[in-house]
Amino acid sequence: MAFDPRQIMKAFPILESGTGKNTLHYLDNAATAQVPNAVINAMVAHDAGRRANVKRGIHRLAESATAAYENARESVARFIGVQNPAEIIFTSGTTHGINLLAHSLGNTLKPGDEILLSPVEHHSNLVPWQMLQDRFGIHINFLPMDDNGLIDTGSITEYITPRTRIVSLSHGSNVTGALTDTAALGDAVHEHGAVLILDGAQVIPHGPVDLPALKADFYVFSGHKAYGPSGIGVLWGRMEQLEKVSPVFSGGEMIGDVKLLTSTYAEIPHRFEAGTPPITQAVGLGAALDWLHRLDQPGLNRHLMTLTTQVINGLQHLSVESNAIRIIHPAMDTGRLPIISFIVRGIHPHDVCQFLSDRYDIALRGGFHCAQPLHEQLGLPEGSTRVSLAAFNTQEDVDILLEGIAECMRILL
Amino acid sequence: MTEDIYQDPIIRLSKQREHDGFLDSPDIRGTADNPLCGDRVTVELDISDGIIRHMKYQVRGCLLTRASCANLAGMIEGVDISGIHRLRNEFNRALSSQGSDRHEFPPPVAVFSPVAPHKSRHSCLLLPYDAVIDAMDAQVSAD
Numbered sequence: 143m144a145f146d147p148r149q150i151m152k153a154f155p156i157l158e159s160g161t162g163k164n165t166l167h168y169l170d171n172a173a174t175a176q177v178p179n180a181v182i183n184a185m186v187a188h189d190a191g192r193r194a195n196v197k198r199g200i201h202r203l204a205e206s207a208t209a210a211y212e213n214a215r216e217s218v219a220r221f222i223g224v225q226n227p228a229e230i231i232f233t234s235g236t237t238h239g240i241n242l243l244a245h246s247l248g249n250t251l252k253p254g255d256e257i258l259l260s261p262v263e264h265h266s267n268l269v270p271w272q273m274l275q276d277r278f279g280i281h282i283n284f285l286p287m288d289d290n291g292l293i294d295t296g297s298i299t300e301y302i303t304p305r306t307r308i309v310s311l312s313h314g315s316n317v318t319g320a321l322t323d324t325a326a327l328g329d330a331v332h333e334h335g336a337v338l339i340l341d342g343a344q345v346i347p348h349g350p351v352d353l354p355a356l357k358a359d360f361y362v363f364s365g366h367k368a369y370g371p372s373g374i375g376v377l378w379g380r381m382e383q384l385e386k387v388s389p390v391f392s393g394g395e396m397i398g399d400v401k402l403l404t405s406t407y408a409e410i411p412h413r414f415e416a417g418t419p420p421i422t423q424a425v426g427l428g429a430a431l432d433w434l435h436r437l438d439q440p441g442l443n444r445h446l447m448t449l450t451t452q453v454i455n456g457l458q459h460l461s462v463e464s465n466a467i468r469i470i471h472p473a474m475d476t477g478r479l480p481i482i483s484f485i486v487r488g489i490h491p492h493d494v495c496q497f498l499s500d501r502y503d504i505a506l507r508g509g510f511h512c513a514q515p516l517h518e519q520l521g522l523p524e525g526s527t528r529v530s531l532a533a534f535n536t537q538e539d540v541d542i543l544l545e546g547i548a549e550c551m552r553i554l555l
Numbered sequence: 556m557t558e559d560i561y562q563d564p565i566i567r568l569s570k571q572r573e574h575d576g577f578l579d580s581p582d583i584r585g586t587a588d589n590p591l592c593g594d595r596v597t598v599e600l601d602i603s604d605g606i607i608r609h610m611k612y613q614v615r616g617c618l619l620t621r622a623s624c625a626n627l628a629g630m631i632e633g634v635d636i637s638g639i640h641r642l643r644n645e646f647n648r649a650l651s652s653q654g655s656d657r658h659e660f661p662p663p664v665a666v667f668s669p670v671a672p673h674k675s676r677h678s679c680l681l682l683p684y685d686a687v688i689d690a691m692d693a694q695v696s697a698d
Binding site: 492493496500524525553 | 591592593617618673676679
């Protein structure tokens with residue numbers, strides 16, 4: 143069926159007010175996307191009819207809950223083009239996934255080893271590695287970025303060294319919207335015996351990904367940005383890499399045989415899922431990815447890129463005379479996500495967001511977006527205002543956004 | 556949608572520049588940061604006998620922080636350290652109180668009453684007070 147955002151909107155109860163007329167213009171999807179009925183219904187059905195602990199219960203509900211949990215794992219595997227669902231580890235989100243890797247891979251590091259990141263990274267792909275510096279005496283190096291905040295992955299051979307053990311990069315920026323060019327990464331990283339981690343938190347919400355083609359060793363993302371619930375995320379790892387990784391969280395559900403002083407661990411992925419997992423949330427994530435997977439993908443992509451172009455063109459038009467607006471990464475001719483960050487010179491991003499929320503019920507994000515080093519390197523000490531689009535956004539959302547920004551500039555400048 | 560905080564009196568305050576800048580030879584200086592948004596206020600104070608005589612400020616922050624800086628600078632003359640704590644507490648109590656426990660805004664800061672429903676923005680208004688307290692506390696420690 144051809145992509146129709148009006149039909150998509152009807153699937154999201156938060157966008158339907160009591161009058162049947164939507165007043166909310168939700169453009170903060172890179173922080174948290176809204177959830178469709180398919181997800182809400184799946185989670186309600188699970189808790190109303192299958193609620194039980196998973197993996198070890200010997201009763202009807204437990205078996206049903208376990209099947210639902212494992213079905214969700216299979217939904218994730220299908221979405222990211224992975225043949226073996228055992229390579230899917232459920233986490234609480236991207237931050238959890240990267241921390242799990244930082245702690246487990248960190249235990250294998252030696253003083254003088256190096257980790258390669260970029261200045262574009264979200265704090266969740268920066269701070270966990272910083273914490274390893276003091277613990278293990280390792281060094282962090284950074285790939286360069288250009289004036290628009292694009293990572294220069296083509297220069298990786300200049301920055302990777304025989305001591306590099308881990309390369310961890312954003313697959314798509316939550317600030318610039320730029321997709322990272324991964325073509326040169328995998329081979330260069332593996333030639334040096336290092337592992338490649340990609341943070342896909344902003345990429346997964348926009349359609350299925352062919353993970354094997356990326357040549358990454360690990361990939362992480364969150365449910366709440368991909369039309370799913372919060373408190374659930376995914377760490378994918380190549381099986382041969384997961385087999386080398388020791389679990390960092392321990393307790394029930396992740397063990398094989400337990401004695402008073404020693405234990406063996408369960409098979410992968412369960413050894414990385416200690417304790418009762420977020421079962422209902424996993425079911426919700428599976429439903430979200432199945433819902434997203436069923437959409438007309440070329441139509442969805444065209445729709446999002448059309449709206450992105452309209453936002454960028456509209457902002458540039460508002461700035462023609464005053465030069466008041468700076469868009470961080472305005473280019474449309476390279477791979478990008480429907481995320482647009484900008485500043486209005488003379489108006490703090492929080493004031494832009496507050497003004498548009500108060501007067502137009504527009505939801506935006508203002509500040510550093512958990513990427514303070516990126517903003518400071520771009521000369522933006524007050525952060526930026528971010529528009530992030532999703533399948534349910536419409537031309538009307540963009541029109542009202544631009545009208546609101548024009549009024550904001552008229553009144554606050 | 557909640558009450559619009561961008562009302563003319565607040566906007567006018569934010570554009571005041573009378574106390575924006577540096578003192579020639581300040582007696583004390585203090586800074587307050589809002590780690591949530593990166594806003595920073597630095598104040599410079601002339602004091603004598605523990606009483607603030609004059610204030611200038613530099614601000615990197617939002618419209619509310621700039622308006623609150625201008626507002627505080629215009630009323631701070633004659634205030635001592637206990638006075639600045641009292642002003643902050645009264646302001647914070649008025650911003651935070653709700654329903655039957657609602658506290659009236661002291662007249663000098665009543666202009667900011669539309670901000671009360673926006674809890675995430677209270678710290679923007681209180682940042683200049685924290686900078687003055689930082690300066691005064693440093694002086695007390697030095698004494």
